[in-house]
Amino acid sequence: MEEVVIQADKLTKKFGDFTATDAITFQVRKGEIFGFLGANGAGKTTAMRMLCGLSVPTSGEAKVAGFDIYKETESIKKNIGYMSQKFSLYEDLTVVENIRFFGGIYGLNNEQIKNKTEELIERLGLTSVRKELVVDLPLGWKQKLSFSIAIIHQPKIVFLDEPTGGVDPLTRRQFWELIYEAAHNGITVFVTTHYMDEAEYCDRLSIMVDGKIKALDTPKNLKMQFEAESMDEVFYKLARQATRAE
Amino acid sequence: MKAVIAENISKQYDGKPAVEKVSFEVNEGEIFGLIGPDGAGKTSIFRILTTLLLPDGGSAQVHHWDVVKDWRAIRNAVGYMPGKFSLYQDLTVEENLHFFATVFNTTIQENYHLIEDIYVQLEPFKNRRAGKLSGGMKQKLALCCALIHKPKVLFLDEPTTGVDPVSRREFWEMLKKLKQQNISIVVSTPYMDEASMCDRIALIQSGSILSIDTPQDLVKNYGNQLFRVKANDRYRLLEVLKSVPSTKSYAFGEYAHVSVEKDHQMDASEIAQHLQQNGLTEVEVGEAEVTIEDCFINLLH
Incomplete structure (x- = not known):
């Protein structure tokens, strides 16, 4: 039996009369790339915020990296990494300063930070820009650096919220190679995306509609189940059933 | 008329080129796509093209008007929806629309037929x-105001x-109707x-156009052999594929694509053999259907 790193059971969040996330139940296994899909407003962000320990559920249970999302949110935060397109790096710090800053935040000691810095810079090919401000880097480089920093403390799980918007197809794939590598090394990847080809890269996918998980399986099985040629078709068949506006 | x-x-910012000698034409009544990161x-x-920025070099015309000299005429004759939401946030939906109609000396009623399909969803x-609108609704309102x-x-x-993919699809349906x-x-x-929804597209990267064509011809002129490959372990598959000579490989949906360099020929069985020799199982190699994304990746290499 493979280790379960995320266990959600009827997880629910209400804002007044509005049920943003409606009793979702699912498991994610160690080292899995788990795609978390849904139209804008389906409730993905709310669910993700609860799993990261940033928002208290209205009802339901969940454990992330073995910790309870009501009582052990601080332990959760130490054992996960998080990256989103909106917030990731400090643009007015240099590449090296960002690595050192986040390494410190995640509790690495000076020697670990030094080693990690050299390792990351070499692996990502950032030697020539190590002392440049992050604001001046091409978007694709920023995304790769941001991801590498999100896993600098070897978390059990990394949450990626639409990580790859706006880059060219080649850069997007280089980014996914980093994701595969992390998963290969045992880090569980929980990712949201609007690119349906990226959905195909996931081991398993859930698709949310109106706050509920309407489908959950491997991309291959989902395509069979919905008699669809592509994940785009699957998504379209499910998401157009949505009744609530964003 | 074009x-x-x-x-x-051409355009530079602080000495850094942003647009470099870009040339293209858009035919009347067509959907022309600029595709790039x-x-x-x-x-x-x-x-x-919308006269909001002066080029450092070159010239451009919109509907036979020059973008530098005839900016007034152009501004009256084009609709522009910027990437960033730029309507008045503290005006209502109706007030925004009324405002833009008035600025252009017209009324909502006069051209209502153009926006009707979209506006009924906003009404x-x-x-x-x-x-206070959601992302999809803002986008629809911005389109109405530009029209x-x-x-x-x-x-x-x-x-x-x-x-999201569903709203994107709806948006392109609207564009097709406008084209009519x-x-x-x-x-x-x-x-x-x-x-693929455009009549013609320009692929653009780092300020230069890589290619201009119809989506169909772009795909047709791809030229290289292209295989789609699958195996038991995707991470290892991509690693092993890097060592196949005279090819470029990359993840593509549930498969990896292997593009064989020009002037080389390869057999599916050669690739399969190479993968099996490297310990991969459940190997599947077949010819792939070329997409625009493959063309773009090919031009970037």
Whole structure:
């Protein structure tokens, strides 16, 4: 039996009369790339915020990296990494300063930070820009650096919220190679995306509609189940059933 | 008459080139796509064509008017939807639309037929402030405001970025209907799958155009052999594929694509053998159907 790193059971969040996330139940296994899909407003962000320990559920249970999302949110935060397109790096710090800053935040000691810095810079090919401000880097480089920093403390799980918007197809794939590598090394990847080809890269996918998980399986099985040629078709068949506006 | 003619337009910011000698033409009544990633120069080109930015070099005409000399005429005749939401957040839906109609000396009633399909979806929210709308609704309102003066050419800068696949599809349906009203459309997008919805596309990267063609011909002229490959372990598969000589490989949906360099020939069985020798199982190799994304990747290599 493979280790379960995320266990959600009827997880629910209400804002007044509005049920943003409606009793979702699912498991994610160690080292899995788990795609978390849904139209804008389906409730993905709310669910993700609860799993990261940033928002208290209205009802339901969940454990992330073995910790309870009501009582052990601080332990959760130490054992996960998080990256989103909106917030990731400090643009007015240099590449090296960002690595050192986040390494410190995640509790690495000076020697670990030094080693990690050299390792990351070499692996990502950032030697020539190590002392440049992050604001001046091409978007694709920023995304790769941001991801590498999100896993600098070897978390059990990394949450990626639409990580790859706006880059060219080649850069997007280089980014996914980093994701595969992390998963290969045992880090569980929980990712949201609007690119349906990226959905195909996931081991398993859930698709949310109106706050509920309407489908959950491997991309291959989902395509069979919905008699669809592509994940785009699957998504379209499910998401157009949505009744609530964003 | 051409809807747009751009000849060698260039633009620099602080000595850094953003647009480098870009030339293209847009025919009347067509949907022309500028396809490329962030930083490719798409927005600068839009701003030059809508007279909001002066080019450093080259010339351009929109509907036979010069973008430098005839800016007044152009501004009256084009609709522009910038990438960033730029309507008045503290005016309601209806007030925004009324405002834009008035600025262009027209009324909502006069051109209502153009926006009717879109506006009916907004009507339930017509008294809501624009700033309080959802992303998809803002996008629809912005399109209505760009259309209300019946422009000859419509410029849409990344109208679907960050929008989910269902809303994106609906948006493209709307564009097809506008095309039938003989409005020429120039649209940019970072989504390769949207390129096939355009009549012609320019692939753009780092300020230069890599290729201009119809989506069909672009795919037809791909030229290289292209295989799709699958195996038990995707991470190892991509690693092992890197060592197949004279090829470039990359993840593609549930498969990996292997593009064989020009002037080389390869057999599916050669690839399969190589993978099996490296310990991969459940190996599946077949010919792949070329997509625009493959063309773009090929041009980037």
